[in-house]
Amino acid sequence: MPRSAVRPRSRAGVCLATVAAAAVLLAGCTAEPPAPVPEAPVVAAVVSEAQERKILASVAAVVVEHDEASAAEGLRARMTGPALAMRQAELRLAGATGDERWRTDLSAQTQQVVLPSDQGWPRTSYAIQAQPDTRVAPALMVLDQRSAREQYRLWGYVSLVPGASLPPFAESELGSAAVTPDDGTSLVRSPAQALADYAEVLSEDAAAANAGAFDDDRLRQTMRDVEASQTGVPGWRTTEGTYSFAARVEPDLGLRAVRTADGGALVLGGLTSTQTVALGQEGAEIETDALPAAQKVLLGDQEPADRLRTRYRDFVALYVPAAGSERKITLVGFRHIPIDVSSG
Structure with missing residues (x-):
């Protein structure tokens, strides 16, 4: 697997300024010296x-x-x-x-x-x-x-x-510096909104209202590949099957955001997602033997049925550009873990 490119970091300068106090003699009176200007933090x-x-x-x-x-x-x-x-x-x-x-x-x-x-x-x-x-x-x-x-x-x-x-x-x-979840002033959209919009895009892919704000990425491609593997099997159409995938922000997990040197932010947060495969034909059953090993383990000894629901825990890292930038929001990292499978 190729190395991830990490761009060189920028060096920020720190400027300190002081103003010396001065006494001015005027008409026999001594003026009060001006208060020193505090140093910049x-x-x-x-x-x-x-x-x-x-x-x-x-x-x-x-x-x-x-x-x-x-x-x-x-x-x-x-x-x-x-x-x-x-x-x-x-x-x-x-x-x-x-x-x-x-x-x-x-x-x-x-x-x-x-x-x-x-x-x-x-x-x-x-x-x-x-x-x-x-x-x-x-x-x-x-x-x-x-x-x-x-x-x-x-x-x-x-x-x-x-x-x-x-x-x-x-x-x-x-x-x-940390960036607050609701900071929609310095960024093209706030960290909280970027995470919510990404969940929508992950769910609906190109059909999502905000799809144009995001670069295409590895996780979305993975989800498309999974859907194709489910719906591309022989006999899928005859089963009158349906496939869906939906992701949403998990508010209890919170999010973290940090300022980048170019004025943008790196945003990390948790999602939960659900993949559902359902067969509409009466008497049809999902072939559990053909499932990936992880889904088999999580399914356990549940009886085969015409519906299979898999829940995932997702954690994503997004780069959100600074306000005014023409760059798109980009996925830079993720973890996608199945945590539960149920049939019926």
Whole structure:
């Protein structure tokens, strides 16, 4: 699998200005010196790169220690939110199917870190993994610290899309500011709206009202391929079958957004999606033996029926350009994990 291109980061300058006080003698009176102009605040990361790498090493150690489904509860020590839910689903599928491709490599070797500049809490940092293997896409990891007394925990992660270019970020020592979910002024659309619109586009593809605002991407192509594999089988038309796929934002998962050096934002958030295959012909049954291994495992011993519903947990990373840009919103990474299958 080709390496993901990461563009060089830009260097932002910091300017400090001071004004010296001066005394002026006028008509025998001494004028009050002007108040000093306060120095411009120095923009700097609130976590050093060395500290970040120690945090990542600690998280990775917990991931390695609890790398089986039976030990997944131990991940709570250093994982939370979408990352915890996805990892538990990955471990279940990897163990049940014997397919290690379900288990994302979350090793701590990184090629770049994006550190927070915001002084308060919660704080969020990002790490772009060094390529673990030429056949495996590197991961983009999101870490949260909810308060000063809590440890950083892995909140979410995606596999970077092969060939996708990440946006540039400020130098790590300067840090990068968080972007609020409703910031629709500095961006072509707010992070929350971009995520909601992407869920719509993922569901309806080219027919979606906002499809033109997004570049085509690997996840959408995957969904088209899956639909073709379901509806392209011999005899599909005679079964009077229907196929649907619908994604929606999972508000309980929240989202994270960070400013990029070009004024845009990297936005990460969770979705849930549902794929439904239904046969309209009386007496027709879906051939469960032909299902992918993951769906078979999740279906278990349920009886075959004329309907099969598969739920997925999705986590996506979108680049949202700055306001006024003619660039489209781009998917730079995702994770798409089946979590439940039901028949009937």
